[in-house]
Amino acid sequence: MSLAGSAEQxxxxxxxxxxxxxxxxxxxxxxxxxxxxxxxxxxxxxxxxTGATALAVPAEHGGLGASLADVMIACEExxxxxxxxxxxxxxxxxxxxxxxxxxxxxxxxxLPLLAAGDLIATVAxxxxxxxxxxxxxxGLTLLVRDDTAWLATPGTSxxxxxxxxxLWSVDGRELLARGPAVATxxxxxxxxxxxxxxAQLLGAGRALLEHSVRHALQRTQFGRPxxxxxxxxxxxxxxxxxxxxxxxxxxxxxxxxxEDRATAARDTSxxxxxxxxxxxxAARAALQVHGAIGxxxxxxxxxxxxxxxxxxxxxxxxxxxxxxxxAALTGKTxxx
Amino acid sequence: xxxxxxxxxxxFRAEVRDWLRAHVPAAPLPSVDTAEGFERHRSWxxxxxxxxxxxxxxxxxxxxRGATLLDWLAFEDEYYAASAPVRVGQNxxxxxxxxxxxHGTSEQRARLLPPMARADEIWAQAxxxxxxxxxxxxxxxRAARADGGWVLSGTKTWSSRAAFADKAFGLFRCDPQAxxxxxLIYLMFSLRADGITVRPIRxxxxxxxxxxxxxxxxxxxxxxxxxxxxxxxxIAMSTAGHERGxxxxxxxxxxxxxxxxxxxxxxxxxxxxxxxAAGTATADRVxxxxxxxxxxRLHTYATAARLAAGGTLGAEASLGKVFWxxxxxxxHETALDLLGPQAExxxxxxxxxxxxxxxxxxxxxxxxxxxxxxxRTVIAERLLGLPR
Numbered sequence: 138m139s140l141a142g143s144a145e146q147x148x149x150x151x152x153x154x155x156x157x158x159x160x161x162x163x164x165x166x167x168x169x170x171x172x173x174x175x176x177x178x179x180x181x182x183x184x185x186x187t188g189a190t191a192l193a194v195p196a197e198h199g200g201l202g203a204s205l206a207d208v209m210i211a212c213e214e215x216x217x218x219x220x221x222x223x224x225x226x227x228x229x230x231x232x233x234x235x236x237x238x239x240x241x242x243x244x245x246x247x248l249p250l251l252a253a254g255d256l257i258a259t260v261a262x263x264x265x266x267x268x269x270x271x272x273x274x275x276g277l278t279l280l281v282r283d284d285t286a287w288l289a290t291p292g293t294s295x296x297x298x299x300x301x302x303x304l305w306s307v308d309g310r311e312l313l314a315r316g317p318a319v320a321t322x323x324x325x326x327x328x329x330x331x332x333x334x335x336a337q338l339l340g341a342g343r344a345l346l347e348h349s350v351r352h353a354l355q356r357t358q359f360g361r362p363x364x365x366x367x368x369x370x371x372x373x374x375x376x377x378x379x380x381x382x383x384x385x386x387x388x389x390x391x392x393x394x395x396e397d398r399a400t401a402a403r404d405t406s407x408x409x410x411x412x413x414x415x416x417x418x419a420a421r422a423a424l425q426v427h428g429a430i431g432x433x434x435x436x437x438x439x440x441x442x443x444x445x446x447x448x449x450x451x452x453x454x455x456x457x458x459x460x461x462x463x464a465a466l467t468g469k470t471x472x473x
Numbered sequence: 474x475x476x477x478x479x480x481x482x483x484x485f486r487a488e489v490r491d492w493l494r495a496h497v498p499a500a501p502l503p504s505v506d507t508a509e510g511f512e513r514h515r516s517w518x519x520x521x522x523x524x525x526x527x528x529x530x531x532x533x534x535x536x537x538r539g540a541t542l543l544d545w546l547a548f549e550d551e552y553y554a555a556s557a558p559v560r561v562g563q564n565x566x567x568x569x570x571x572x573x574x575x576h577g578t579s580e581q582r583a584r585l586l587p588p589m590a591r592a593d594e595i596w597a598q599a600x601x602x603x604x605x606x607x608x609x610x611x612x613x614x615r616a617a618r619a620d621g622g623w624v625l626s627g628t629k630t631w632s633s634r635a636a637f638a639d640k641a642f643g644l645f646r647c648d649p650q651a652x653x654x655x656x657l658i659y660l661m662f663s664l665r666a667d668g669i670t671v672r673p674i675r676x677x678x679x680x681x682x683x684x685x686x687x688x689x690x691x692x693x694x695x696x697x698x699x700x701x702x703x704x705x706x707x708i709a710m711s712t713a714g715h716e717r718g719x720x721x722x723x724x725x726x727x728x729x730x731x732x733x734x735x736x737x738x739x740x741x742x743x744x745x746x747x748x749x750a751a752g753t754a755t756a757d758r759v760x761x762x763x764x765x766x767x768x769x770r771l772h773t774y775a776t777a778a779r780l781a782a783g784g785t786l787g788a789e790a791s792l793g794k795v796f797w798x799x800x801x802x803x804x805h806e807t808a809l810d811l812l813g814p815q816a817e818x819x820x821x822x823x824x825x826x827x828x829x830x831x832x833x834x835x836x837x838x839x840x841x842x843x844x845x846x847x848x849r850t851v852i853a854e855r856l857l858g859l860p861r
Contacts (some may be wrong), residue, residue, distance in 0.1 A: 407764045
């Protein structure tokens with residue numbers, strides 16, 4: 138299945154938005170921060186009911202075999218609601234990784250479970266991604282090192298700047314696959330994860346802009362809504378511009394990855410750089426527009442602010458992604 | 474979108490590319506802001522028109538090909554990639570032309586569009602006044618009713634191309650008693666008419682790209698009024714939409730410049746990082762400029778697809794205007810930083826000489842067609858819903 142056009146994609150996004158709006162995701166995120174995962178996992182199961190967890194899983198393994206463009210819609214909406222849990226891993230990177238290793242029955246066996254939403258999954262890919270995010274509540278933890286892929290056991294964990302996220306060291310327990318197919322699948326998974334992370338950032342940035350506009354309309358100082366001041370207007374306009382022009386890069390990179398274009402790595406990195414930049418701008422503006430109340434854990438804005446800071450470097454730093462774009466520019470590559 | 478390294482033969486893109494390869498002058502033309510350069514650019518427009526390439530999106534009756542938006546974008550890609558000359562007729566073909574197609578009479582279209590397409594008549598815009606810039610509705614130049622037409626008096630300024638152009642179009646106040654947006658008339662006049670004085674203004678880069686126009690009882694016949702008297706503001710805003718929207722700055726300009734920037738970076742610092750840590754910082758700016766140019770291209774194509782499906786472009790055009798104008802400045806600043814001590818040299822030989830001119834041109838972008846401050850206010854109030 139692939140959503141036929143932008144109208145169907147818009148409908149899917151609206152359906153996810155409606156579901157997550159009704160699900161008290163912020164409450165679940167606060168409990169997730171206290172390592173009480175039940176409410177968050179219940180949201181994930183409802184998300185699975187929309188097919189979101191099956192999108193990236195091939196049809197022959199119980200999934201929907203959708204395009205990555207469709208997967209990115211789900212990731213963006215997850216970011217829009219600051220959904221706790223390993224979003225880029227479960228919705229994109231791991232389905233892509235396991236699909237690439239599906240010749241191994243022990244790897245393929247996990248795909249239907251992922252599609253059905255029976256579990257959430259996470260992965261560590263050292264050296265660049267040394268931790269498995271949220272391995273605690275995950276039903277499947279993987280480790281990819283060089284040309285080997287393992288089922289892994291979580292060891293110790295570190296807190297993230299995002300309270301609703303923990304970073305786990307993992308040890309390989311059972312070898313799933315070995316050889317060049319692992320390296321190929323891991324490279325694809327890294328791109329899919331980075332792009333999913335970009336989509337999540339885009340959604341988080343959009344939420345931060347919406348919160349800022351609401352606050353600026355509501356909050357009165359000097360007898361006027363603060364949103365009537367030009368300094369506030371122009372700052373939020375810049376956020377709208379940055380988000381608007383990051384979006385087409387994410388959509389284009391999704392097509393490049395789906396179609397396995399030669400430029401897919403470059404396009405993924407371009408999308409990640411732009412989406413991270415836009416989300417960062419949104420976070421700075423949101424905090425400034427909210428003032429002191431934004432700098433608390435009482436309002437809830439921190440759920441998005443800290444997620445942006447956590448995800449900014451989670452799937453490759455800005456420097457690493459710019460370096461990949463530059464590497465493409467050393468060859469003959471056309472901007473158009 | 475796929476990479477378009479080499480277009481399929483027989484396509485419109487291939488025709489444009491082949492024609493440009495055969496016709497673009499090997500040496501750049503003299504500056505369009507000199508009398509000689511202006512006429513050389515007029516000749517170039519006539520060559521384009523003879524190949525039916527000057528106004529491809531217009532109907533065939535007026536010298537166009539009825540091309541789709543996507544074909545127009547392909548044309549622009551190829552035009553900039555070929556480093557073809559500046560479009561001296563831009564004000565006419567991209568602003569007044571679409572306005573006449575939407576709001577003009579069939580008599581006006583038949584009389585004015587073909588000579589515009591052939592560059593027999595080159596148009597300047599006459600909107601701003603000494604006291605009406607960002608606050609355009611503060612226009613004071615008068616149009617007084619006369620027998621069979623209108624009599625214009627007042628001053629227009631920052632009129633692009635007016636130093637050498639043949640005709641001009643703009644807004645005048647026809648009813649000083651009416652609410653200020655409702656008392657305006659949109660009309661066209663000859664820059665050779667009795668009562669007109671044009672004073673060229675030397676710009677930042679030394680050229681006379683714009684001018685002041687003094688009007689002293691200039692008669693304009695009714696046939697040269699666009700729409701109804703009093704309806705000028707609404708019509709002008711539709712022209713402003715064209716200017717801020719797709720037609721003013723197609724992505725071809727920025728993607729071509731981004732590719733040239735990548736080439737300059739490879740040649741000056743390159744992946745070997747000859748500039749050390751400073752090179753890394755500059756390299757990041759090269760990457761960002763290249764990414765932004767690609768983002769603008771992808772966004773424009775998505776917008777074109779939306780418009781082709783019957784969508785409309787309103788205040789969203791302001792998002793693009795701020796984005797491309799800031800991208801243009803950043804891109805050229807990065808190039809100049811790569812040139813180092815050569816950056817300040819005016820009239821540098823070879824392709825590197827284009828960066829300084831391009832930079833000075835780019836610096837005007839955040840000002841014209843509605844300053845970026847005005848655009849940000851439009852975005853905040855009309856797209857985000859913040860209070861006035």
